[in-house]
Amino acid sequence: xxxxxxxxxxxLAIAILLAWTPLAEHMGWIQxxxxxxxxxxxxxxxxxAPAPAPASQAAQLPVFTPSAxxxxxxxxxxxxxxxxxxxxxxxxxTLKRYDETIKPDSPKVNLVSPDAALTAPLGLTVNGQPSxxxxxxxxxxxxxxxxxxxxxxxxxxxxxxxxxVTRVITFNADNYLLSENVLVASDNQTxxxxxxxxxxxxxxxxTGKYDPTRLAWDANQSFKxxxxxxxxxxxxxxxxxxxxxxxxxxxxxxxxxxxxxxxNLTLKGRVQGGVWRxxxxxxxxxxxxxxxxxxxxxxxxxxxxxxxxxxxxPDHLDQAVNFGMFSIIARPLLTILSFFHxxxxxxxxxxxxLTFCIRVVFWPLSQKSFKSMEQMKKLQxxxxxxxxxxKDDKEALNREMMQxxxxxxxxxxxxxxxxxxxxxxxxxxxQALLNSIQLRHAxxxxxxxxxxxxxxxxxxxxxxxxxxPLLMGASMFLQQRLTPAAGDPTQQxxxxxxxxxxxxxxxxxxxxxxxxxxxxxxxSIGQQWxxxxxx
Numbered sequence: 200x201x202x203x204x205x206x207x208x209x210x211l212a213i214a215i216l217l218a219w220t221p222l223a224e225h226m227g228w229i230q231x232x233x234x235x236x237x238x239x240x241x242x243x244x245x246x247x248a249p250a251p252a253p254a255s256q257a258a259q260l261p262v263f264t265p266s267a268x269x270x271x272x273x274x275x276x277x278x279x280x281x282x283x284x285x286x287x288x289x290x291x292x293t294l295k296r297y298d299e300t301i302k303p304d305s306p307k308v309n310l311v312s313p314d315a316a317l318t319a320p321l322g323l324t325v326n327g328q329p330s331x332x333x334x335x336x337x338x339x340x341x342x343x344x345x346x347x348x349x350x351x352x353x354x355x356x357x358x359x360x361x362x363x364v365t366r367v368i369t370f371n372a373d374n375y376l377l378s379e380n381v382l383v384a385s386d387n388q389t390x391x392x393x394x395x396x397x398x399x400x401x402x403x404x405x406t407g408k409y410d411p412t413r414l415a416w417d418a419n420q421s422f423k424x425x426x427x428x429x430x431x432x433x434x435x436x437x438x439x440x441x442x443x444x445x446x447x448x449x450x451x452x453x454x455x456x457x458x459x460x461x462x463n464l465t466l467k468g469r470v471q472g473g474v475w476r477x478x479x480x481x482x483x484x485x486x487x488x489x490x491x492x493x494x495x496x497x498x499x500x501x502x503x504x505x506x507x508x509x510x511x512x513p514d515h516l517d518q519a520v521n522f523g524m525f526s527i528i529a530r531p532l533l534t535i536l537s538f539f540h541x542x543x544x545x546x547x548x549x550x551x552x553l554t555f556c557i558r559v560v561f562w563p564l565s566q567k568s569f570k571s572m573e574q575m576k577k578l579q580x581x582x583x584x585x586x587x588x589x590k591d592d593k594e595a596l597n598r599e600m601m602q603x604x605x606x607x608x609x610x611x612x613x614x615x616x617x618x619x620x621x622x623x624x625x626x627x628x629x630q631a632l633l634n635s636i637q638l639r640h641a642x643x644x645x646x647x648x649x650x651x652x653x654x655x656x657x658x659x660x661x662x663x664x665x666x667x668p669l670l671m672g673a674s675m676f677l678q679q680r681l682t683p684a685a686g687d688p689t690q691q692x693x694x695x696x697x698x699x700x701x702x703x704x705x706x707x708x709x710x711x712x713x714x715x716x717x718x719x720x721x722x723s724i725g726q727q728w729x730x731x732x733x734x
Contacts, residue, residue: 271353272342275372278502284338286331287355287366288319292501294452301640301656310454310501312402318474320454321499323366323381324396325359334359345372361386362393365492375502376512381495388488396480397456397497402473404449407660409633409709414468414477415453415519416445422521428470435469442466443515444500447475451636452503457514459496503636506533520634528627533635540637546658547643550632550711554718557624558726564620565723569730572682574609625716632658632711643714658711665706667713672702674720681727 268285281290289311298305311320323330336357343351355366365382385391403412414431415424419441425431442464446455456479458464465480486493498514509517522529532553539549558565581603589596604610632638643655647664655662662668675698705713 268336269338271338271340273351273353273370274342274344275370276345276347277372277375280370280501282321282353283331284355285336286319286323286329286334286357287321287336287353287368288316288331289321289501290316292320292454294502297452297503298640301653308404308452310401310404310452314472315400315402315474318400318471318476319398320400321368321377321501322398323364324394324398324478324480325362325364325383326394327396328360330357330359330364334364343370345370347372358386362391362486363490363492374508374512375500375505376516377499377501379497379499381497382492383484383486383495384490384492385486385488390488391486392483393486393493394480394483395495396478397458397499398476398478399446399454399456399499400474400476401447401454402475404452408707410450410659412447412449412475414445414475415448415455415521416466416477417443417515417518419443420515420518422518424521425468431468431470431475435467437468438466440464440466442479444498444519445477445479446500447477448504448519450504450634451639453500453519455500455516455519457498457500457516459498459514461514504634505636522627522630522634525623525627525630528623529631529634532624532628533631536631536635537637545643546638546641546711547655547714550643550658550714551718553628554715555722557621558719558722561621562726565726566730569682569727571610574607578603578607578609621719628715629712632709632715638709638711641711643710655710655714658714659709661707662710662713667710667717668702668705668708671705671713671717671720672698674717674724675701678720678724678727681724681731 268283270290271282271284273280273282276295278295279291279293281292282288283290291313292310294308294310297308299308319329319331325334328334334357336355339354339356340352343353345351349372350369352367352369355368357364357366363384363386367380367382369378369380371378381395383393383395401412404410405412411426413424413426414436415422417423418438420443425436430436441462442458443461444455444457445466445468446453448455456477458479458481460481463482466477467480468475468477470476481495484493484495498512498516500509500512500516500519502508504520506517506520509520535556536546536549536553539552540546543549543552582600585596585599585603589599639657639659641658643658645654645656646652647654654664655667679694679698701716705716
């Protein structure tokens, strides 16, 4: 009799379990996850539905209900962005004020190409897992359209590896900074340790020789970078420390992430399938049970390396505009250049005005150099006799030469001094012109005179017809003809080849830099001609 009752109880329990789910769905007590739309499945696969939450958790966190993945659009005066709700990753980020080329029908710059979008820029990893593909997500809100001065937020809620994740991303219509507050909580009563990572990615922004794509980061306010694609493809990079920001950049654009707490982070970078990828991982965060949410802050920048906008941004993002070891020269030169441009409205004319100012500053040194070379020229007959007399005794020749210089108070290096002093200025201006977003696609003389042929329409690119480099080489040759010849025959031969060497070197330099050197040579020729007449 007891066995019959036992089998009857088991059968009754099975019947109740089989009938419970359809009845609960019919009464609306539980909901099944909505299927992901077919068009979204390839880009962001959705994991299986999580187990029902314990009843005690319902009082702490709302019941998580995944929703179908959709594209969310953000429109501002500066950019147009498309995000995917299945993880809050970027599908595209188009800059409205920057064209890819100088052609009239050129498309706008898109910092997130289709290939880069597949690797989840603006992505979040949870305990090393890509949340956009291993978790389930829902979205709160709608498309954003922001006018100047406005802000707006999007909220993405996900369940990843038993962790409830809420991403609140705020967009600002007046800059390219995205501010995010991530809230993490255990999805049950058990405390968890959660490790978050923030990812960025991009395909090369440019193919130009002087505008390479690179991984770059700020290691405790020290600019670091890795430009070798082969190194990043074969081994990648892993570093630990204090990183204010890190990302993918070129001379003019960047996609970077900047955790609010930068200490004790792990940086990982690679190139995979032609996509430059980087992630910053935070150390583990202890998350209590009972639905308690722990906030984690992070900022992002997808946009141009605009010095004025970056100066007002947090996390030392302004250090992303890097001028190298001569930044102490490059920054004031760029400030003066911008000042001239504000008056004349043409960057080429502003470069010429800056060149004139630099020439005025170096005028006394140039005069001293010319006098030194004139004195050396007068000593050449005596130097020739000394070389013949001591041709077999180098030590004696050097001793007599030094005595000759001392007697006539001549500094043999005096003629080289202005050139040596100007080298840091040249390198500083080179860095300033290469890393200034304002000079990208800046026009000087758009067309060859009396034609419709495009010429110096982009000062950040090389002269398409090599006219300015050839003129620069010719000016160097003329400058040498006006300069007193060096006493050393070897030095004379070296100087004779300098115009050829410089011309070849400058053929593919940015046109703005060639214009500076050409104008500098012409001003030097004018100064030398004036000093010759005075002499």
